[in-house]
Amino acid sequence: MRKVKVPLENQSYEILIGENLIPNFPSFLEGNLSRNFLAIVTDKNVEALHLSNLVKVLSDAGIETKILSINPGESSKSWETLKMTVDWMLNNKIERNDIVVALGGGVVGDLVGFAAAILRRGIRFIQCPTSLLAQVDSSVGGKTGINTTHGKNLVGAFYQPALVVSDISTLKTIKERDFLAGYGEVIKYGLLGDYDFYCWLDANVSKIKERDTQTLIKAVAHSCEMKAEIVIRDEKEHGDRALLNLGHTFCHALEASTGYSERMLHGEGVAIGCILAFELSARMNLSSQEDPVRIKKHFSDMGMMTSIKDISGVLPEPDTLVELMFQDKKVVDGKLNLILAKGIGKAFIATDIDPSSIKSVIKDSLIT
Numbered sequence: 001m002r003k004v005k006v007p008l009e010n011q012s013y014e015i016l017i018g019e020n021l022i023p024n025f026p027s028f029l030e031g032n033l034s035r036n037f038l039a040i041v042t043d044k045n046v047e048a049l050h051l052s053n054l055v056k057v058l059s060d061a062g063i064e065t066k067i068l069s070i071n072p073g074e075s076s077k078s079w080e081t082l083k084m085t086v087d088w089m090l091n092n093k094i095e096r097n098d099i100v101v102a103l104g105g106g107v108v109g110d111l112v113g114f115a116a117a118i119l120r121r122g123i124r125f126i127q128c129p130t131s132l133l134a135q136v137d138s139s140v141g142g143k144t145g146i147n148t149t150h151g152k153n154l155v156g157a158f159y160q161p162a163l164v165v166s167d168i169s170t171l172k173t174i175k176e177r178d179f180l181a182g183y184g185e186v187i188k189y190g191l192l193g194d195y196d197f198y199c200w201l202d203a204n205v206s207k208i209k210e211r212d213t214q215t216l217i218k219a220v221a222h223s224c225e226m227k228a229e230i231v232i233r234d235e236k237e238h239g240d241r242a243l244l245n246l247g248h249t250f251c252h253a254l255e256a257s258t259g260y261s262e263r264m265l266h267g268e269g270v271a272i273g274c275i276l277a278f279e280l281s282a283r284m285n286l287s288s289q290e291d292p293v294r295i296k297k298h299f300s301d302m303g304m305m306t307s308i309k310d311i312s313g314v315l316p317e318p319d320t321l322v323e324l325m326f327q328d329k330k331v332v333d334g335k336l337n338l339i340l341a342k343g344i345g346k347a348f349i350a351t352d353i354d355p356s357s358i359k360s361v362i363k364d365s366l367i368t
């Protein structure tokens, strides 16, 4: 098992990454429970796959559980499900010193983290992420929250977990498309800050695709180390944490124009967005012309989408996509800041990007 430490000023915690961690869950709780009780929130898909294993080992260890299973999918990151979750916690008399476990992907983690942040002004929570995307991104770093009709993640809190338990065995059960979407966030770390990690991933395409356990442990652990290092430097995203948004401004525009639907998953949009960010960087002569070609080949070897044209159905005109990008949180005084790169592993925050150069990159990606 690998351990990654996240030593923050107000809340230090560990990320545990390994095989068969759920069957050993009680050993990670030793000395931390105020009573022999855990609340668990999951979703109906994850419930069918992993909940009974977790409940059984806890019960064998004498730990009583209360379970809430929500509907799967992004629509559960809502005021309604938040209210239902908090009411459920209060109805079940979850106390100030109790711990709630978020067992599931990014939706469960974000929702439960936010509910934990506001219940009795903050109770402890453990992230037990079961998707690749949640293991390498959303379970680490304390961003919690819900969506509103005004947009994604607009209501929430920075609220760090007490522990993250990433059981790599759960990755054997996820669908190929979800696995590859999560991989979009893994490769992002190499692209933004670690050329050697990018090369290692590129050299291990077949092992990653066959979900070789040791390769995945290394990939998840290194992604978490990189995220932890950035979060330690800039927990509340006043500066460098924005680097983690490589590809995300393009992705948010694509998500908005595909209605946050199955047409394009978040990680797929991140992957396309990373290619577009490198394409733009190359056209602005910031990075080599070869970089976007290399990255595109890697994604294509992995079997991932590489262009906007790979998204099914009708998409808006380039002008509309550029306008959507200008709705992003990184617009300051009407100027768009984007994460661009001076080469693979050398991302930086670029300011005041010319909309016409973004438009030309988008236009080409709609056809090639």
Ligand code: GLY
Binding pocket: 137, 138, 140, 141, 143, 241, 244, 245
């Ligand atoms: N997902 C980006 C971040 O946690 O900052």
